[in-house]
Amino acid sequence: MSITIKDISKRLGISVSTVSKALNGYPDVSEGTRERILEMARELDYHPNLAAQSLRRGRTGKIGLLINNPLSFISEYIAEIISGAALTAEQQGNNLVLYTTAVTHPDEIRRICRAREVDGLMIIFSPEPDVVGVLERENMPFIVFGRRVEQPGVSFVAPDNWAGAYALTQHLITQGHTRIGFTTRPILGTVSDDRFAGYQKALADADISFNPDLVVETTIEERSGYKAMNRFLDMAEPPTAVFTFYDLMAVQALDAAHDRGLRVPEEIAVAGFDGLRSSLITKPRITTVQQPLNLMGRRAMELLFTRIKDNAQPSVSEIFPVELIIRQSTRYQLEN
Amino acid sequence: MSITIKDISKRLGISVSTVSKALNGYPDVSEGTRERILEMARELDYHPNLAAQSLRRGRTGKIGLLINNPLSFISEYIAEIISGAALTAEQQGNNLVLYTTAVTHPDEIRRICRAREVDGLMIIFSPEPDVVGVLERENMPFIVFGRRVEQPGVSFVAPDNWAGAYALTQHLITQGHTRIGFTTRPILGTVSDDRFAGYQKALADADISFNPDLVVETTIEERSGYKAMNRFLDMAEPPTAVFTFYDLMAVQALDAAHDRGLRVPEEIAVAGFDGLRSSLITKPRITTVQQPLNLMGRRAMELLFTRIKDNAQPSVSEIFPVELIIRQSTRYQLEN
DNA sequence: CCTTGACACGAAAACGTTTTCGTTGTAATG
DNA sequence: CATTACAACGAAAACGTTTTCGTGTCAAGG
Known part of the structure; x- marks a missing residue:
């Protein structure tokens, strides 16, 4: 059916071992036969069977991508990462394999490792500590994307959440705000913690005392931004600016403010995080902290490959490093 | 290093063939030994090596996804499809493999086929007829996503572009518009053609003569929506409504109108296509034709598997079927 | 002339499965 | 009792590579 190394071997009367060596650039094959072999391979349009190669070499040429499906509604975020990661992987002759279900089950992860399905794994945002433990025991190279993991032996690529939150908070302060609402997402661990710390430090540096009442805990749900904003606005003394956890939440916060007849930023300022397209196409446009997601995706792959x-x-x-992008949703002098 | 079928075989003093049969549910193995084997497999946490299985069975358990990278700026579109496709694939024990570069090169496609890298392929939007030819010659099952391909032997999954365009145009007509701007994208072939036909039919059914001056050809570039809108507005007799090729173009068209100080929809109505989140978060919100992308992704995989x-x-x-979603960008009676 | 070495090549094992086929032992059938 | 049938198992080939090791040839060196 399909063309194998044997076909080349037979037509040329050369052993399969020599054919293989010629194709793989081994030194112990003469120039003449090497050329005849390569020529014949071209003629037959031969390409080595991947399964056979994987089995023999012990490498699959595949990188697994663990994606938590509940997070799929921030699809633009994921898409940007994948786009970068796929580029680098393919440049090195590898391909990305998607794992979207049962990703939180350590058993499934172990199956992937034991079955030698991939050479390495990139974990996007998975908050499961179990998973990391499994990967280490199974000796599977991996890298965590998006969150800082201060655990010996764990590689990661993450944005500077602290600095981003600091810069954004500082910006809000210079706009005259002293009551700044802050949203956390405890399940994201260090991501949330770092931003919280940056927020607090900026307050402290400006001699504004931290007010725990202005912190709202959010969860992963479709309308979390809308709900959070309403909680802020229902407060006895509402904040004058709100720092949401990501752009889509800011979009929804905008809606909530609008539904209450509040003007942004005049009556309440709103900011997001991530710098996705969503933040750019609302009215007013949303101030945000931009992450270099594509670059980070590429870099994550590079680090994984060295591993x-x-x-x-x-x-x-x-x-x-992240970049504060100031837009109309937090700026009083309107322009653009 | 890793645990193979041999390990089970040795520990139990049972031949590898019997072990394999027990694991694969063959009938000719007694209940007693089957249970001992399964128990030992569990104890050792054995999982069959994927490469070996692929080699022997001739199936890889992988489905390739051909994605044209230049289209990555409509990432939400792709993400939605993938999300559905991955779900169905994984339910059947398969995984998606991404191919994002060199996808337009028939040589690369042939390599994928000859190397038996995947069991089937889903092609998103690839406008390359060469690719289809290669896949047919190589006898590789495949399905085209997103566009109608009236070619014997080619399976595809596509939205009803004709009906969507018809419904949208009809809606604009009932809003009182007679000069309706239309955008094409010739490189997308039937996608563009079908919408064009639906647009023209709706005009004809309303006894509005088709005006070729109101058709603008667009290309794949970052600001194509903005440019197209400006071309419309620069006309001697500009349209009063514009039907853009997809939501992001509509977003940009909104910007262009805004930059010229035009109110939407009072002075010019704008509509999109696809029904992505982008259409929902602008002010005004954008009328659009929603595609069931997730469902289509799932269904495409199902069809591919039967193949x-x-x-x-x-x-x-x-x-x-697609759904017309009427929002503020085309509706004079504002609400919501 | 003998030894050494380099060079070019092939035989064969190995990677970890699946699957065909043959071989037992035992029970059922005539 | 002889035959058949069946159940349960194992040997071995096969999938298509890669890689180790051995072998033969030939030239250079002593």
């Missing part, structure tokens, strides 16, 4: 080549390498992590 | 199980099956295609 795959030598899993004894020490873990490496990179924190990426 | 994989028996590639002699006749090609099947499904045209999905």
Whole structure:
């Protein structure tokens, strides 16, 4: 049916071992035969069977991507990462394999490892500590994307959440705000913690005392931004600015303010995080902290590959600088 | 290193063939030994090596996804499809593999086929007829997503572009518009053609003569919606409503109108297509034609699987109904 | 002339499965 | 009792590679 190394071998009267060596650039094959073999391979349009190669070499050429499906509503975020990651992976002759279900089950992860389905894994946002434990025991190279994991042996790529939150809070303060609402998402651990710390530090640096009443805990649900905003606005003394957890929440917060007849930013300022397109197409446009997601996706793959080549390498992590983008939703002098 | 069928075999003193049969549910193994084998497999946490299985069975358990990278700026569109497709694939024990570069090169496609990298392929939007030819010659099951391909043997899943365009145009007409701007995208072939035909039919049914001056050809570029809108507005007799090719173009068209100080929909109405989140978060919200992308993604996988199980099956295609969603960008009686 | 070495090549094992086929032992049938 | 049938198992081939190791040839060196 399909063309194998044997076909080349037979037509040329050369052993399969020599054919294989010629194709793989081994030194112990003469120039003449090498050329005849390559020529014949071209003629037959031969391409090595991937399964056979994987079995023999012990490498699959596949990188697994663990994506938590509940987060799919921030699809633009994920898409941007994947776009970068896929590019780098494919440049190195690898391909990305998607795992979207049962990702939180350590059993499934272990199956992937034991079955040698992939050479490495990138975990987007998975908050499951169990998963990390499994990967380490199974000796599977992996990298965590999006969150800081201060655990020996764990590599990660993350945005500078602290600095982003600090810059954004500071900006709000310079706009005259002293009552700044803040949203957390405890399930995201360090992501939430770092932003919280940056927020608090900016307040402290401006001699504004931190008010725990202005902190709202949010969960993963479709309308969480709308709900959070309403909680802020229902307060006895509402904040004059709200720092939401990500752009889509800010969009919904805008809606909530609008539904109450409040003007943004005149009566309440709203800011987001991530810098996705959503933040750019609302009216008013949303002030946000932009993450270099595509770049981070590329870089994550690079780090993962160094790990795959030598899993004894020490873990490496990179924190990426983020950029505060000031737009109308927090700025009183309107323009653009 | 890793645990194989041999380990089970040795510990139990049972041949590997019997172990394999027990694990695969063959009938010719007694209940007693089957249970001992399964128990031991559990104890050792054995999982069959995927490469070996693929090699032997001739199936990889992988479905390739061909994604044209230049289209990545409509990432939400792709993400929605993938989300549905991945779900169905994984339910059947398969995983999605991403191919984002060199997808337009027939050589690369042929390599994927000859190397038996995947069991089937889903092509999102690829306008390359060469690719289809290669897949047919290589006898690789595939399905085209998003566009109608009236070619014997080609399965596809597509939205009802004709009906969507008809409904949308009709809606604009009932709002009193007679000069309705239309955008095409020739590179997308039937997608563009069908919408064009639906648009023209709706005009004809309302006894409005078709005016070719109101048709603007667009290309794949970042600001194409903004440019197209400006071309409309620069006309001697501009349209009073514009039917853009997709939501993001409508968003940009909104910007263009805003930049010229035009109110939407009072001075010019704007509509989109696809029904992505972008259409929902602008002010005014954008009238659009919603595609059931997630469902279509799931269904595409189902059809592909029937093809994989028996590639002699006749090609099947499904045209999905779309839904006109009327919002403020085209409606004079403002509410919501 | 003998040894050494480099060079070019092939035989064969190995990777971990699945599956065909043959071989037992035992029970049922005539 | 002889035959048949069946149940339960194992040997071995096969999938398509890669890689180790051995072998033969030939030239250079002593």
